[in-house]
Amino acid sequence: MTVETPQGSASAPGRGLTSGRPPGRHALLFILITIFIDTVAFGIIIPVLPKLIAELGDTTISDAAGYGGLLMFVFALMQFIFAPILGGLSDRFGRRPVLLLSLAVLGIDYIIMGFANSIFWLFLGRLVAGAAAATFATSNAYIADITPEEDRAQKFGLIGAAWGIGFVMGPAIGGLLGDIDPRLPFFVAAGLALANVVYGLLVLPETLAPENRRSFSIKRANPVGAIRSMSSYPIVIGLFGAYVLYMVAHDVNPSVWTYYVLHKFEWSSAQIGVALAVVGLSGAIVSGTAVGPTVKALGEARTAYLGSILTAISFFGYAFASEDWMIYPCIVIGAGMGLIMPALRSVMSSAVPGNAQGELQGAIASIQGLTAIFSPLIMTQTFRYFSSPDAIVVFPGASFFLAGTLMLATLVVVFGVLRVRTPDLPGAS
Numbered sequence: 001m002t003v004e005t006p007q008g009s010a011s012a013p014g015r016g017l018t019s020g021r022p023p024g025r026h027a028l029l030f031i032l033i034t035i036f037i038d039t040v041a042f043g044i045i046i047p048v049l050p051k052l053i054a055e056l057g058d059t060t061i062s063d064a065a066g067y068g069g070l071l072m073f074v075f076a077l078m079q080f081i082f083a084p085i086l087g088g089l090s091d092r093f094g095r096r097p098v099l100l101l102s103l104a105v106l107g108i109d110y111i112i113m114g115f116a117n118s119i120f121w122l123f124l125g126r127l128v129a130g131a132a133a134a135t136f137a138t139s140n141a142y143i144a145d146i147t148p149e150e151d152r153a154q155k156f157g158l159i160g161a162a163w164g165i166g167f168v169m170g171p172a173i174g175g176l177l178g179d180i181d182p183r184l185p186f187f188v189a190a191g192l193a194l195a196n197v198v199y200g201l202l203v204l205p206e207t208l209a210p211e212n213r214r215s216f217s218i219k220r221a222n223p224v225g226a227i228r229s230m231s232s233y234p235i236v237i238g239l240f241g242a243y244v245l246y247m248v249a250h251d252v253n254p255s256v257w258t259y260y261v262l263h264k265f266e267w268s269s270a271q272i273g274v275a276l277a278v279v280g281l282s283g284a285i286v287s288g289t290a291v292g293p294t295v296k297a298l299g300e301a302r303t304a305y306l307g308s309i310l311t312a313i314s315f316f317g318y319a320f321a322s323e324d325w326m327i328y329p330c331i332v333i334g335a336g337m338g339l340i341m342p343a344l345r346s347v348m349s350s351a352v353p354g355n356a357q358g359e360l361q362g363a364i365a366s367i368q369g370l371t372a373i374f375s376p377l378i379m380t381q382t383f384r385y386f387s388s389p390d391a392i393v394v395f396p397g398a399s400f401f402l403a404g405t406l407m408l409a410t411l412v413v414v415f416g417v418l419r420v421r422t423p424d425l426p427g428a429s
Helices: 025-044 049-057 061-093 095-115 119-131 135-146 149-180 184-203 223-232 234-250 252-265 269-298 300-320 324-350 354-386 398-421
Strands: none
Touching: 025 095, 025 135, 025 149, 025 184, 049 061, 049 119, 061 095, 061 119, 061 135, 061 223, 061 354, 095 119, 095 135, 095 184, 135 149, 135 324, 135 354, 149 184, 149 269, 149 324, 223 234, 223 354, 234 252, 234 300, 234 324, 234 354, 234 398, 252 269, 252 300, 252 324, 252 354, 252 398, 269 300, 269 324, 300 324, 300 398, 324 354, 324 398, 354 398
């Protein structure tokens, strides 16, 4: 694979950088536990947040949904702004302090939300959490530091597996705890996050040696600056374009899926819960067991192509499903989405030097935050219009059809970038 490295880079692209005691089994385990706990902690509050909003705002569940949407918007906006800042700080001061600080702040955020006595405190908590939400970005930079290029896709896949398992367990635990006290899940989430800080202080080594760090620049540590700094690596910029399309398509699930099955099939809460558990479990299986073997068999490029095709098939299946049992094959096929980003992250992380891994992952997180601001609006409004009897064509699956089309566009962009920029990448052509 051919990559371009700017003059003056502190290290070769993708080289693992360590200092102090070398990262052992505790390093990867800590990162996976961090992602798992973050996802569980986030999922724990999902079942009780609507009722808490309604209680604090003295309003109905329907009106509480409006506040819930604004809370998601605030979190995404702050993540968009601050992810590149924290990514840049991790390239300057190391991964360990930034990662532990992020976890500590998230723990404090859940305490704030647990004690909240007004909507204002909920918004303050989401502002703080969004600003500190560098866990995924810094975790991916840490993985890039300690993993050889040929194994990165598999390790990035393990992060997806940890997320999937956490997504299964979080809402289930939150529902049980919420029946005891609606505020209890927030304090349990805080305890999990802060316990992981203590664990990290004891076992987590630093992976970025002082001589390989770079100075912090606010001109680069912002969404525009971070993305612009990646312009030195054409393959990364090209794949950023694909990532935008991918994320807009991806966000149809959290934005519309529940409304869709309620509207079209009149599913109960129990049916929705079971289906979401299957989503998390199937995603965890693909991310945890299929990414590595698939990359070894097909190469990173063809793995990304396969994941894009499977995801598009899943979205089109949702769009045209006529019976509710059809949802389950779509869920299983859609788990192929877990192949896409580990493969592309591996390609991108191999294209930049070790002292820019935090900046790269921060830029990726910033793009994710940006799409999280506008893609739910696109998908929900598409669903709202085409599920209305006043629509030119009544087609409740329109948002999934749009998502499937965007996934095919993602496939085209990825194919073009990898074929032109890295013709020697396995599976690029």
